[in-house]
Amino acid sequence: MKKKIALLLSLVMIVGLFAACGSGTKSGKGNGSAKGGKITFWTLSLSPTFDDYLHGVIKDFESQHAGVKVNWQDVPFDQAEQRTLTAASGGNLADVINLNTDFMKKLAAKGALVDMDKAAADVKDDYFEGAWQAGKVGDTAYALPWYLTSGALIYNPEILKKAGFDAPPKTDEEAWKMSEAIHEKTGAYGSTLSSVHIYLPSNGVPIVAKDGKKAAFNTPRALEIFKFLKQEYDKGLIPDEVVLDQVNMPEWYAQEKLAWWSTGPQLFRQVKDLSPEVYDKSDAFAAIVGSEGRRHMSIMNIAVSSKSKHQDEAVEFAKFITNADNQLNFSKTTPVLPSIVEATKDEFFTKGADSDDVAEKGRYYSVKQLETSYDMLAPVENVTQVNDAINEEFRKVLLEDKDPQKALDDAEAEVNKLLQ
Amino acid sequence: MYKAHHAWLFLAIPGILLLVFTVIPTVAALFLSFTNYNVFSPVDWVGLANYKQLIHDSNFWSAMKNTLTYWVLVTPALTILSIFLAVLVNRKMKGVSVYRLIYYFPVLVSVVVTAMLWKWMFQEDGIMNYLLSIFNIAPAKWLTSKSMVMPSLAIVTIWQGLGYYMLFYLAGLQSISEELYEAADLEGAGFWKKQFYITFPLLRPVIFFVVVVSTMSAFKEFTMMLTMTKGGPIGSSKTVVYMIYEKAFEQLDMGYASAISFALFLIILVLTLINQKFLDKDNQA
Numbered sequence: 001m002k003k004k005i006a007l008l009l010s011l012v013m014i015v016g017l018f019a020a021c022g023s024g025t026k027s028g029k030g031n032g033s034a035k036g037g038k039i040t041f042w043t044l045s046l047s048p049t050f051d052d053y054l055h056g057v058i059k060d061f062e063s064q065h066a067g068v069k070v071n072w073q074d075v076p077f078d079q080a081e082q083r084t085l086t087a088a089s090g091g092n093l094a095d096v097i098n099l100n101t102d103f104m105k106k107l108a109a110k111g112a113l114v115d116m117d118k119a120a121a122d123v124k125d126d127y128f129e130g131a132w133q134a135g136k137v138g139d140t141a142y143a144l145p146w147y148l149t150s151g152a153l154i155y156n157p158e159i160l161k162k163a164g165f166d167a168p169p170k171t172d173e174e175a176w177k178m179s180e181a182i183h184e185k186t187g188a189y190g191s192t193l194s195s196v197h198i199y200l201p202s203n204g205v206p207i208v209a210k211d212g213k214k215a216a217f218n219t220p221r222a223l224e225i226f227k228f229l230k231q232e233y234d235k236g237l238i239p240d241e242v243v244l245d246q247v248n249m250p251e252w253y254a255q256e257k258l259a260w261w262s263t264g265p266q267l268f269r270q271v272k273d274l275s276p277e278v279y280d281k282s283d284a285f286a287a288i289v290g291s292e293g294r295r296h297m298s299i300m301n302i303a304v305s306s307k308s309k310h311q312d313e314a315v316e317f318a319k320f321i322t323n324a325d326n327q328l329n330f331s332k333t334t335p336v337l338p339s340i341v342e343a344t345k346d347e348f349f350t351k352g353a354d355s356d357d358v359a360e361k362g363r364y365y366s367v368k369q370l371e372t373s374y375d376m377l378a379p380v381e382n383v384t385q386v387n388d389a390i391n392e393e394f395r396k397v398l399l400e401d402k403d404p405q406k407a408l409d410d411a412e413a414e415v416n417k418l419l420q
Numbered sequence: 421m422y423k424a425h426h427a428w429l430f431l432a433i434p435g436i437l438l439l440v441f442t443v444i445p446t447v448a449a450l451f452l453s454f455t456n457y458n459v460f461s462p463v464d465w466v467g468l469a470n471y472k473q474l475i476h477d478s479n480f481w482s483a484m485k486n487t488l489t490y491w492v493l494v495t496p497a498l499t500i501l502s503i504f505l506a507v508l509v510n511r512k513m514k515g516v517s518v519y520r521l522i523y524y525f526p527v528l529v530s531v532v533v534t535a536m537l538w539k540w541m542f543q544e545d546g547i548m549n550y551l552l553s554i555f556n557i558a559p560a561k562w563l564t565s566k567s568m569v570m571p572s573l574a575i576v577t578i579w580q581g582l583g584y585y586m587l588f589y590l591a592g593l594q595s596i597s598e599e600l601y602e603a604a605d606l607e608g609a610g611f612w613k614k615q616f617y618i619t620f621p622l623l624r625p626v627i628f629f630v631v632v633v634s635t636m637s638a639f640k641e642f643t644m645m646l647t648m649t650k651g652g653p654i655g656s657s658k659t660v661v662y663m664i665y666e667k668a669f670e671q672l673d674m675g676y677a678s679a680i681s682f683a684l685f686l687i688i689l690v691l692t693l694i695n696q697k698f699l700d701k702d703n704q705a
Contacts, residue, residue: 081669089459106672110460240564241544244652384670395654 037310038069039095047074093305095314108142109381114304116141119315130374131339134299143301144322145339149264150297150373151287152362159259168285190259194245197387201376202290208378215415218408226404233398265362284362297373389414453678470679483663491638493574498634506589524583535647538576566656592626628699
């Protein structure tokens, strides 16, 4: 009896083993040539807040494309990667997927997404050039840009006044000079940073070469920046907790430990939730720029699964949801920005200049900067690991007194290994 | 009357759950550790390549060192301090159940909430440094210093785990006959002699259990590092399981992550066998 049970259990395990890894060997390709059908659309943390908007868009699309049904599913942002991996391993990945740039590049590199340079060539020029670039891995774009956020500055005029300033800084250079006076006179911090993978490109140091095959950041300018930041750290202007990314920035700003906070205007409301008094006394301004005079933009993308059985319909839906009208309507319901040039000319954005509401004013400033903004993340599949390698060496310079040139050399060697 | 097949039926459901959610995934992961599986591409067999990579991976050995440091700080403290807590609450005094609840309460708080709470307390201008300032001690870099980060994380684990292991010891203590302590009193034995000659020897099976369970928990710790330090400063709190998480879910290198998981499994198995040799004398052949 015992032997029979043992045999049965072994058989079940073996069958389970093949089932578990079987889906990985499936190479089914969906060419979506059949007209009509059901497509699944995944978004990141947009429900229930934007239920009305998204149902409206879906209804419009279905009415214009007879026979196509869109099944919308919202995924919490922090579960997105897990759910995507689980769905992909079970062969159930959604047809149209809303992805952040990092994860989108990872999937694109594994061949999971449709080439949008080809599939959406007819609408490519409608998008901001900087936004379209965000979808690239190497020379090919694998996603359409959807809504985006670009930074603005929320600042505390009271802290600035105590330190003798009546306006916030415009450039990094100005900001660091002001930070020293602010910290000395008020104890609060001005400019701080926990990473340099955006700071370097915004100050004239590219992360990777144009072909994406080599590190390009080990330059005299980068050395100058590392030495300067080490100097600022030694003066006590960059706290360890910020360097190690252990700080919740809106909390520190709400506690008046920070004179300003550079972030997307849609996040200003976090300060309001934590401290309405600090929010009320705050004002907004254009984001601080580096020596290049340009800002980073963070983009949410819409991609199509290369295994979709209704690829044509999925691409049509991706183009529809990211078109000018739909993006403008979306931006009116939440302080994010459209990636389509035409939509940003609407009065909705231009009227924020004199607004009393900090978030609205912040949105006005971030739209103004859109034309000169671009996604500063390196267009490579393992962009997160590349950034981590550089930031780790930067932290060693600050916290362990590592020689800045050695740090840059070590980071370059590590990144070159990653890009092979 | 109950027959053998009744027992099998009752065992079937948990058995099937164990099979589906533990045994089969474990065997599948073992298979995947010999491949380059990344979810999206077809699976390719790579033999021992992942294990060879593991042996030469300095990040893995660094993570193993961090994990061992954490284990050495946490397990002895949990094993020994919980006994004293259990002895303290093993009395028939009024309100003792309130004390038992207070000591057990941290166990009920989720790890993420505990981590966020302690992260706030460990801030440079947080409560812990405020308490130090009362005694004129300079503020400590609890989570921002490479040498202090693991002891700080160990403090949180010990705070949360004491009550849990206290309960096991309490159950063990209550099975020790009072007559033994009375006889010791008659012989003139003090508190410590009674613990060394009666309590600890009779609690040996529970001690073995606590050491094994707290060892396994220490080796699996990851949530706290993810929430409080993200493996920093500069990788000094990155444990082996944190590395597995990074490899599997951030870098999509499932094959290599599976290999690391099995290496960890073997290490924990060896430690458990060592524990058994020294502590589980009752069950040894």
